[in-house]
Amino acid sequence: MKQRSFYHLITPAAMAAVDRDAARSGIDSLGLMQKAGQAVSAAALRLFPDAMRMAVLCGPGNNGGDGYIAAEALRMSGVDVQVFHLGDPALLKSDASSAFLAYRGKLRPLAEYVPCSGDLVIDALFGAGLGRSLEPPVVEIIEAINAASVPVVAVDLPSGLDGLTGHPRPVAFQACHTVTFMARKPGHVLMPGRALCGSVEVFGIGIPHRILDAHRGEVAVNTPSVWEGSLPKLTGSAYKFTRGHLTVFSGPMSATGAARLSAMAGLKAGAGLVTLAAPAEALAVNSAQTTAVMVKEVDDLSTLRDYLQDTRMSAFVLGPGFGVGEKARAFALALRDRKLVLDADGISSFKDKSQDLFAYFAKNVPTQLVMTPHEGEFARLFPEIAKDQTLGKVQKAQAAAKCSNAIVVYKGADTVIASPDGAALINENAPPWLATAGSGDVLAGIIGGLLAQGMPAFEAAAAGVYMHGEAALRVGEGLTAEDLAAAVRPLQIETAF
Known part of the structure; x- marks a missing residue:
């Protein structure tokens, strides 16, 4: 079954292996994160130029690192940006920690975010690798944002959505746009994930296709x-x-x-x-x-x-x-x-x-x-x-x-x-x-x-x-x-x- 890479879907586990192999090959992993975060900031500016405030919700892992980079890029562009973090940012590791330390803007705990008219939410809490159900405090925040109809741009995958099955665990953001990297995951295409992602943008952050090819499974889009x-x-x-x-x-x-x-x-x-x-x-x-x-x-x-x-x-x-x-x-x-x-x-x-x-x-x-x-x-x-x-x-x-x-x-x-x-x-x-x-x-x-x-x-x-x-x-x-x-x-x- 011969397929083109654009249509092949990468499971979350396979994408994690791609990231590891990219780092082992000598590719600067922080550089990849910077490209990802900048792609998110560019999408936010392109799609929501009139947003009065961009609230970036940053999680405790690499998805949060993408969010910190996007937040700093938006701040440098003159946007009113505020980061709301889940967990203690001081505990972030490796590239995510570097991304957090490079952010120079406003910072508050996630629990303090209140959706406001004119906001754009950038969801960088959890990506496609989420392997568990969300904790009740996060569920409540997602439900409040969805109920307020505040537009959401998701980083990689709307938080709460299982990247393998496309099912919420137990809820997920209703995004209007999702920026993912290198290839879509099954959760972007399966229902209800497809509807929760909004429009999906695949951004190539520079991982060679030979590495991507080594981890492709047997699941693709029917084209x-x-x-x-x-x-x-x-x-x-x-x-x-x-x-x-x-x-x-x-x-x-x-x-x-x-x-x-x-x-x-x-x-x-x-x-x-x-x-x-x-x-x-x-x-x-x-x-x-x-x-x-x-x-x-x-x-x-x-x-x-x-x-x-x-x-x-x-x-x-x-x-x-x-x-x-x-x-x-x-x-x-x-x-x-x-x-x-x-x-x-x-x-x-x-x-x-x-x-x-x-x-x-x-x-x-x-x-x-x-x-x-x-x-x-x-x-x-x-x-x-x-x-x-x-x-x-x-x-x-x-x-x-x-x-x-x-x-x-x-x-x-x-x-x-x-x-x-x-x-x-x-x-x-x-x-x-x-x-x-x-x-x-x-x-x-x-x-x-x-x-x-x-x-x-x-x-x-x-x-x-x-x-x-x-x-x-x-x-x-x-x-x-x-x-x-x-x-x-x-x-x-x-x-x-």
Whole structure:
């Protein structure tokens, strides 16, 4: 999985290792802190030139050191600055101590800060490395500042926000702007962290990329740079079967709409042929409402096996409106040697029987199974992982992908796409108006359409999630699932990432 550094996310632990290696390589660590603090002061002056007072809240570690440097730079620029410190600044160590000693302005304890109209708060209490819950006095100050709607510029990450999971511990500043250094952390992209950070500025403070590269993990932002090389490419010799045949299974007569949404999305995503495989009772209603999508009677396991004799059937979507129960389980297991998107009712059918599913697909290398659960479906399929409060969304998706030998698309405003090998992508192009009935059915169809065209499962899932967001942006607020399916387009990548 080849990725560009700008899109790769660095965990707090990895960033601490980067800082250590930078210092060991001979780079002046105080110089790095000075660059960081000056970047914060520049952002404050650029974004809030009319602030009447800049209150810099400095913590007991290196994040506080960044704050002291920013405060001195602002003071030298003629700004009314006051530092409010947490703990005894005399106990600061190393670079943070040097930064404190260089500050020549006003200084008061953090408990004495009272939000005032015209203030800008610069939050330098704790950065991304916060590994514990905040103490009650700090919680009270953060809540008071948030309640007063005083603008906040955060240094590295809003204090109280877990840099790995994006969850408050237990509260965090609501920043309007965050300045972080070298690379974003998962907490900048995962919800609710993404919303709490405001706009995020990544400032390069001079650490060589070779050091950053040595500590990169497997988590990145979902961008075309990850999968653009795997996108289907049309040639002059292409015809419908070379573009793949997607089959979407329909539910009974009263629940056919979801499958049709998936089928249309798969067709729009570029599959050469799409068939709705429906029970006899649903043939008429599906036939009456489709034109380019074909309809085929597939009633039971016997007729499914007959249907699978045609090896040109290259990918399948099972779950949207299909119904929960034994039939869904039997169909899914019959497809273990095929490319399969398991969604909605297909996932819920394996509640309390997940090990049957995992065992059937355990030997597929590479995996051909993509599962697309929302939070409730995830908890049904992976109950032990879901209830583990020590894991963030990325870690849950990674654990689920590993134990199921499947690509797991853990849906939401911050959809995570995870592979059994540990690779994970966080999506961030999805607008909030995607939260509408039928949206997930469209996503399943897009991924199925890409699988049908020959994309590997991880890349198809990631590209499908991105295409889903792009289609929603194309339609705009107020979309329905029908609008969304109609707006799906094959991706045309024009920008070099």
